[in-house]
Amino acid sequence: MNHTKKNKVNKTILERWQIDHARDLYGINKWSSGYFDISKKGEVVIHPTGKKGKKSVSLMDIISGIKDRGLGMPVLLRFGDILQSRIMRLHESFNHAIKEYGYQGIYRGVYPIKVNQQQQVVEEVTHFGSRYHHGLEAGSKAELIAAISLLKDPEACLICNGYKDEEFIDLGLYAKKMGFICCLVIEMPSELPLILERAKELDIKPMIGIRIKISTKAGGHWTESSGDKSIFGLNTTQLLSVVDQLRDANMLDCLQLLHYHLGSQIPNIRDIRLAITEAIRVYEGLVLEGASMKYLDLGGGLAVDYDGSHTNFTSSRNYSLDEYCADIIEVIMGTLDEKGIPHPTIITESGRATVAYYSVLLFNVLDASCFETYPIPSKLPEESHELMFKLMDVMQVLHIKNLQECYNDAIYYRDEIRQLFKHGSITLREKALCENIFWNVIQKIIKEVKKLKTIPQELEGIETSIADIYYGNFSVFQSVPDSWAIGHLFPIMPVHRLNETPTRNVILADITCDCDGKIDRFIDQYDVKNTLPLHDLKLDEEYYLGIFLVGAYQETLGDLHNLLGDTNIVSIKISKEGDFEFIKEIEGDSVEDVLSYVEYDTKDMIARFRNLAEQSIRNGLITPKERKKIMNAFRSGMRGYTYFER
Numbered sequence: 040m041n042h043t044k045k046n047k048v049n050k051t052i053l054e055r056w057q058i059d060h061a062r063d064l065y066g067i068n069k070w071s072s073g074y075f076d077i078s079k080k081g082e083v084v085i086h087p088t089g090k091k092g093k094k095s096v097s098l099m100d101i102i103s104g105i106k107d108r109g110l111g112m113p114v115l116l117r118f119g120d121i122l123q124s125r126i127m128r129l130h131e132s133f134n135h136a137i138k139e140y141g142y143q144g145i146y147r148g149v150y151p152i153k154v155n156q157q158q159q160v161v162e163e164v165t166h167f168g169s170r171y172h173h174g175l176e177a178g179s180k181a182e183l184i185a186a187i188s189l190l191k192d193p194e195a196c197l198i199c200n201g202y203k204d205e206e207f208i209d210l211g212l213y214a215k216k217m218g219f220i221c222c223l224v225i226e227m228p229s230e231l232p233l234i235l236e237r238a239k240e241l242d243i244k245p246m247i248g249i250r251i252k253i254s255t256k257a258g259g260h261w262t263e264s265s266g267d268k269s270i271f272g273l274n275t276t277q278l279l280s281v282v283d284q285l286r287d288a289n290m291l292d293c294l295q296l297l298h299y300h301l302g303s304q305i306p307n308i309r310d311i312r313l314a315i316t317e318a319i320r321v322y323e324g325l326v327l328e329g330a331s332m333k334y335l336d337l338g339g340g341l342a343v344d345y346d347g348s349h350t351n352f353t354s355s356r357n358y359s360l361d362e363y364c365a366d367i368i369e370v371i372m373g374t375l376d377e378k379g380i381p382h383p384t385i386i387t388e389s390g391r392a393t394v395a396y397y398s399v400l401l402f403n404v405l406d407a408s409c410f411e412t413y414p415i416p417s418k419l420p421e422e423s424h425e426l427m428f429k430l431m432d433v434m435q436v437l438h439i440k441n442l443q444e445c446y447n448d449a450i451y452y453r454d455e456i457r458q459l460f461k462h463g464s465i466t467l468r469e470k471a472l473c474e475n476i477f478w479n480v481i482q483k484i485i486k487e488v489k490k491l492k493t494i495p496q497e498l499e500g501i502e503t504s505i506a507d508i509y510y511g512n513f514s515v516f517q518s519v520p521d522s523w524a525i526g527h528l529f530p531i532m533p534v535h536r537l538n539e540t541p542t543r544n545v546i547l548a549d550i551t552c553d554c555d556g557k558i559d560r561f562i563d564q565y566d567v568k569n570t571l572p573l574h575d576l577k578l579d580e581e582y583y584l585g586i587f588l589v590g591a592y593q594e595t596l597g598d599l600h601n602l603l604g605d606t607n608i609v610s611i612k613i614s615k616e617g618d619f620e621f622i623k624e625i626e627g628d629s630v631e632d633v634l635s636y637v638e639y640d641t642k643d644m645i646a647r648f649r650n651l652a653e654q655s656i657r658n659g660l661i662t663p664k665e666r667k668k669i670m671n672a673f674r675s676g677m678r679g680y681t682y683f684e685r
């Protein structure tokens with residue numbers, strides 16, 4: 040490990056490092072929505088209600104509690120208090136807008152189970168949501184079964200989306216019969232005949248909703264469900280055909296809900312307004328057709344400001360929760376009041392905005408590989424190859440006016456010299472010297488580039504080539520799959536030492552050793568950063584980082600990449616006095632667990648290993664006592680955590 044301080048982050052912030060510098064550098068006050076801040080001691084603290092006050096807990100105190108209990112890193116922390124606060128804010132924002140505009144209907148939130156299906160999460164959503172009659176959205180049979188087992192509130196909505204077979208429909212009908220407001224939302228025309236058939240067979244009157252395609256095409260990563268070509272939802276002709284079939288069956292009164300889903304993480308409020316403007320006209324049309332419309336379900340899309348920029352960038356949003364609610368209410372009233380149509384109950388299926396803030400992934404840094412150059416001799420040995428002299432010349436002529444040219448030349452000569460090495464024309468030591476000169480040139484270019492107002496395209500991001508690499512004890516694929524799959528940005532920062540100047544510019548690598556197992560794009564207020572400023576590692580102290588806002592979508596997409604399994608999970612409750620309790624610990628997967636997921640018979644593996652060891656005794660390679668030690672190591676390896684244990 041190397042502890043030199045060559046990659047100084049920024050001269051101006053070295054003057055006197057203060058907590059406010061750390062706040063700005065990592066943007067914590069911009070993306071934390073009030074739930075996270077930095078203490079005077081330079082540690083990240085949690086404010087469970089999103090408001091500053093006495094009641095805050097340091098993540099380092101939690102880490103120390105985790106260590107005392109013998110749990111290893113990485114750990115996923117869940118803060119029930121934050122979840123409760125999110126649900127409260129959502130309802131209070133809507134209720135505030137409803138009151139302010141004099142809206143005649145009410146708001147009912149539902150939580151889409153797919154966003155984080157873990158039982159504990161869904162259970163807590165229904166528990167904290169009960170005072171607001173917060174319901175659930177199920178997109179599959181399994182999710183409906185989970186929803187029915189957890190939802191108790193007859194005033195909460197249970198929305199059934201997704202493609203529905205006979206069993207799914209029957210379950211939904213039974214839920215309705217048992218007193219739930221359970222709506223079967225038609226996503227495809229073929230579902231209607233089956234619903235009608237099952238309803239007749241079971242003699243249960245269904246509550247029916249229709250999902251429509253919205254022609255508004257919204258921007259963002261996840262918006263393929265909007266626009267004319269979206270996979271789900273009915274077009275206008277299909278919609279009217281459903282209406283006609285229901286009318287023919289004398290069941291038009293069953294049609295009560297209109298649904299659309301524009302996609303997740305809609306960064307631009309304009310798209311949200313356009314969609315609701317279109318949808319409310321369809322709602323009006325259905326009322327005029329004679330359906331007993333009561334509910335308007337706007338789906339998900341309410342975005343999270345992951346980078347704190349408050350813009351229409353994909354990792355952000357250019358609106359607040361209050362603006363979102365106010366715009367929806369205003370558009371609905373603006374249209375319906377013209378025709379004297381009663382205001383519907385508004386449903387949103389806000390998943391991301393409900394659970395993203397709730398979880399934090401903590402991990403330690405195992406090692407670093409730091410960029411380093413060595414001083415180069417003032418003169419090359421006389422017998423050096425002429426290309427070496429040429430490369431050396433680049434160093435000499437380098438000037439702010441010829442950076443690009445020098446960059447191209449340096450790469451050219453380095454590559455030529457590498458060829459010479461391959462042909463045996465230069466020695467290993469000469470090659471090392473060449474590389475060292477090359478990196479000295481690059482470093483000098485980077486220094487000059489920083490002085491330029493506009494950076495030539497080719498030199499953009501050149502500083503990442505000399506970034507340090509920190510190896511984190513986690514798996515990108517398991518814990519932040521969206522970072523790998525779609526380049527989604529999450530706030531990442533150290534959770535301590537924030538009263539010290541960070542002196543290194545870093546790219547994060549995980550322990551999978553997969554070339555995609557890295558993070559080299561970080562949030563920034565105006566753009567995306569290619570490196571993350573971090574502190575030097577100390578030999579005698581662990582360095583802990585947190586990845587924040589990972590409560591939505593990241594847990595259930597995680598696969599078993601490299602057989603790194605689920606991380607340990609700890610749920611934390613914060614008391615009025617600012618103490619905290621570990622209310623639930625879920626141990627992560629052991630090696631044995633993940634092997635059994637991929638169908639290994641672990642007993643059989645031990646038996647085989649025992650035979651192998653026995654054979655080694657017979658061959659005189661090990662003693663019976665050594666066999667015992669080796670067997671114990673194998674067994675405890677099986678029972679161990681799949682991550683790096685110190």
Ligand SMILES: *Cc1c(COP(=O)(O)O)cnc(C)c1O
Nearest residue numbers: 300303304339340388389390391
């Ligand atoms: C995924 C999904 C949601 C959740 O969207 P968020 O943007 O996370 O709130 C809601 N409704 C449907 C139909 C979905 O597919």
